[in-house]
Amino acid sequence: MRVMVADDAALFREGLARVLADAGFDVVAKVGDAHALLERVRAEPPDVAVVDIRMPPTHTTEGLDAARTLHATHPGVGVLVLSAHVEAHYALQLIESGARGAGYLLKERVADVAELGDAVRRVAAGGLVLDPSVVARLVGRRRTRSPLDDLTDREREVLTLMAEGRSNQAICQRLFLSPKTVEAHVRGVFGKLGLHQGADDNRRVLAVLTHLRH
Template identity: 70%
Template structure:
């Protein structure tokens, strides 16, 4: 994989962390053009890119992620942000493509969570930081249909929106897979969402609803 961040210490530290976890880092770069060039040269399974890169430190990383989705759709892209910015996370989701994710930089310290997110985007999944999901789930609206959900259905929905399968949700919440399926069906019925066989589309549908 490739690590892209203009902060050299962070870049080197993440690369070492991933290396210790058994993930090969083939290149470390400090700006978006270098990232695009490195991907073309190395064709990695995934890239980890800071959302704010030189020269303006605004959305260069996000723009690079969009370019990679067009040029190299087989490469998983996990965008990192130092701040909770749901609108950026949703813009990634709106691309309607798998193999993408948005994670807060503070999660990088948890190597298990980071490597799990990377594996999911490599597998074509959608990963959204739990803090973003929590903010979306907790947002109030007039006649909020989420009010109809039980606490457990909310828990299942929040885990599902982070890109986890029924099996993964069950592991997180200590529930059987059949119980998760039951909660999911109930929640989808209450929210008017159609549960399909494609986990990616299911996650996108849930997040599309939550952002509305």
Template identity: 60%
Template sequence: MRVMLADDAVLFREGMARVLTDVGFTVTGQAGDGAALLGLVRADPPDVAVIDLRMPPGFSAEGIDTAAAIRATVPGIGLMLLSQYVEVHHALRLMTEFDGGVGYLLKDRVSDLVAFGTDVRKVAGGATVIDPELVARLVARRRELDPLDKLTDRERAVLALMAQGLSNAAVAADLYLAIKTVEAHVTSIFSKLGLVQHDREHRRVLAVLTFLRA
């Protein structure tokens, strides 16, 4: 399996090349920044590219931007991002903007040669590989940010029908509930979502928007 590498730290890049060679890969190119890697990929596409997340010139998100450019140019290439940092927003971008064949590992994982080689092969084969620590952060973030977790199952059902444009009377008929019961559920939904008393219909719209975003 053919692999290309991009990392501005020469010693780390050379060490990674040695690691991948030892576990059966053929390293066909190395680069110190995203632009150089993109040129190598376009000239001779590998099976997978292993890319540092933070590279020159800005040391912010150059790696994932390069990955996006590679995916747009050669869709079949696997893309493995490496980072020293747990950056949940980048992991979310990989999972939502890329259609498989991507990975995000912390550089500490590279010390486990067999596991690292296995993960790179999985990405080359179209799988998504996310570091366990990042997965834990993603789950925690969802729990922190999802306001619908506060709702009961019945309240979720009421809100789902509200999102379809149903009035309280129509929701009551659909769920075989009394209208007053539905009104009580709606009031509870507003309270749990932090929608303060203002304009009842305005709060209804905000509640539906919260449901759709979640």
């Protein structure tokens, strides 16, 4: 699988490229800013671009803006945005701006090779990936009254994994539950939240996130 890396911090960029290479990915380009990334993608599109959210010249949302551009010009290229901080509003903007092949992870996840590799592969396959810390902040947000209050502890666990972009099979493996049990919990979550269960994993993630952000 072909991957491009964009980060203005040379040491982090090289370290990330090494981690990805050791995990079996073909790192075809390493660049220091969003403009260079877009130029390389235009010349030779990869399967996934892993992009720092803050890069030159303003160090604000260059990576996020590049992700949006790539979704418009190269919809087949997955984009995984890395951030040093939990910024739920940016994460939601990214996920909701492109319904396929988008992800937002904290940079600290890079140390977990298995987690990083899984995220890159899921994004390459057109899935949605959201950092657990962002999901935890959304789920744990204080509200005067929320349908989340009606969820059981197990349904809340299932909801959290759904919002991260996990499939039913992945939830089974994570929670050590049977497929039928997970399906029942998913139906319970959607019923209590008043949501329609989507036809695919991405639609259900978007439905859950839309509910959690309000």
